[in-house]
Amino acid sequence: MVRISRAGTVTAVVALVAAALSGCGSLAGTAVPGEIDVRTLAVGDFPVEKFSYPGDAGDYGPILEGIRMSESVVTSDQIDPALKYGRGSKVLPDPATAIDFLANVSEPVLKNRKLVVGYAVSGADRDDPEGQTRPESGATAITVVALRFPDTTAATKAAKELEDADINVSRDNRRLKSDEYPDALVHWRPGIANIGAFLAHDEFVISLFVQRPKADSSDLVSWVDKTLTAQLAQLGRFRPTPIADIADLPVDPENMLSRVVVADRKGQVPDPDKFAVYGRNHLIDSADDQPTRARLLDESGFESAAYADGSSVARVRDPAGAPILVDGFIESAGEAYDPYPAVAGVPGAKCLRLNDEGDPQHQYRFRCFVPYKRYVGVVSSDNETEVEQKTAAQYALLANSL
Template sequence: MVRISRVASVAACVLVAGLLSACGGVAGTAVPGELDVRKLEVGTYPVDAHEYDQNSSGKGSLLEGMRMADAVVPSVQIDSSLKFGRGSTVLTDATEALDFLAKVSKPVLDNRKYITGFAASGADKPDPAGETRPPSDATAVTNVLLRFPDEASAKLAARELEDADLSVSPDNRKIPSTKYPDAYVHWRPGVPNVGAFHAHKEFVISLFVQRPRADSTDLLNWVDRTLAAQVPAIDNFRATPVNQFDSLKVDPDGLLARVAVADRKGHTPDDDSFAIYGPNHGIHSADDESVTQKLLQDTGADKVAIVDASSVTRVRDFDAARKLVDGLIDTAGDKFDPITAPTDVPGAKCLQLNSRGDLEKDYKYRCYVPYKRYVGVVTSDKEPDVRQKVAAQYALLANSL
């Protein structure tokens, strides 16, 4: 089982106290009653209204995989105890999908014309420090959604994936589910985990469940409760027809273009560094999924755009934007300390990584910038740079709306 790597669901940035560095001014027109953003010091960051190329350039399956983040139910919705998000990832091809399947499954994916997928994982305990697996006494669910061309292909794939898994060891045994008789479930007696495949519409749900003890009845119960949460999530998801993948737009709402970056050139869809996601994406990687889920629901967050290490999240209104900023700061944990934000950027709030943090995992500075119904988040390891980013993010949002 490969642990899902975390990506920046809501990319963040911090800013230390002091004046903004003196750099170039900002183009644009002041709006009555608002800050004249032309006076902000943004360095060389471009802040004029922008639009990225909307052509998918053959990456329609990746764009659909990003959309599928909202088709995979967060683990906390499976069971309230599974609040520790272990991350999520898009599975754009068979090679990536095999990180979550038996290696002998590749012919199945090839023959049934696997298209794209999305995987998420959660547990009732955090991974031990420095480890990439849950502790042995944890309950953990890895939920993988695999997309195939049609319902018939998905049904065949589910059966054949099960056959491939069973063939890995002669000790594997099937466990029939009375609640989901079409699901394929198997385990190895004496081993406290279970695997399952269940076809629903043009998707195959692939599950891997770990429990503290090896009990087939208990393991099957966890498969059933996961399917009870996951199947309705598929029904509520509007899948893009395969023949329309290449017509998917890269930035349909112009959110990526509102993320402040040093260079706008060379960006193509990438699930880590140039991506649009729905709200579930932020929940999948949260240290406390229940808290993050409530925060996103309460603020009406519906989309997040990620470019490099910065992001813009769209929420219900300006009050919700301020609430989201406060909530993100509250959930940042004890490895960050609050610091003074630039006073000429309205509503900006900032954090700095302290000695409990790890510079290999987080940027030194993190700052949140609300503007109308948007929250920009920028990061940097350098104080002058992050200050310019804060100003640039505010100016770009103002010039884009």
């Protein structure tokens, strides 16, 4: 299933943050034959006129490149079908954030070698225990991190220095070798059922952390090998932005963000959790059943999803895919949500309401899905009136934007 929670974009489209929105706006648009007149919809104060966010990335360029890098890291089920439980993903915009996925002693290396940005993904063969943020001891769990450096020389030096810093954390750590990837820098602590590895590849360093049920060095190295095979293939399909062009990356090149309903359009800047456009892998990284999520995205023709202030809009290949995506999201919402009547007059909209099995401290009371041509909007709120207004506003904004 997919958790519908108050989590950030590390989770899927249907698990977005939904902040209480307010602001000013105007009702715009004209009726198109065969469609409703969106001027009749009760949208509250949400702006619904066609709009474009201006500007290039500037100082936010590394963040935009990090968001792009969500497609550079393999999903865990591509490493092994058993690793179907996504544990999330994260942009690493700076060394201080990156060391959440590396040893703390790694921070000076990242600073000295001028880390550009990174992206981390984690998955396992079983869900984390209830209330826990770490996999249980008997699980197989893998974290893959791609770290971008200014050039191949910096990446090569960083890989060695990261390995040296990591292995020196404990005098009990020992180096291991991979016959399949002799350039990989691998180490473990005998008797401990996990392994770490670094591999420089072009301007990237791939960092791995693999946990297995038993402390078997041969087995652990075999999992390093199969992970590197999958990750190198994925990275080979990614085209990094040249360093000189990162500051010129457009914030909203396909006007996806401008189609997401928000209360206030002012002051929006690139943010991995609050203002971003992601591709396919990002939605799979947090799914409890990654193969099922992947099939849904493929069957619906999913192309990308934009997130802004807790709402989102996904785009599919053609209009036939929009209701498929809506139904798939609803099916994966879990038993904590029941169907709830959608706003009258909003074609195709479907809504859910939290029931007694839900957790109102971590899950929103209402969630609505709004298809329009090649797009699906997702809005949520704890307030019934607000979610109705946001549903109507999302439909009106999509209609006015196309």
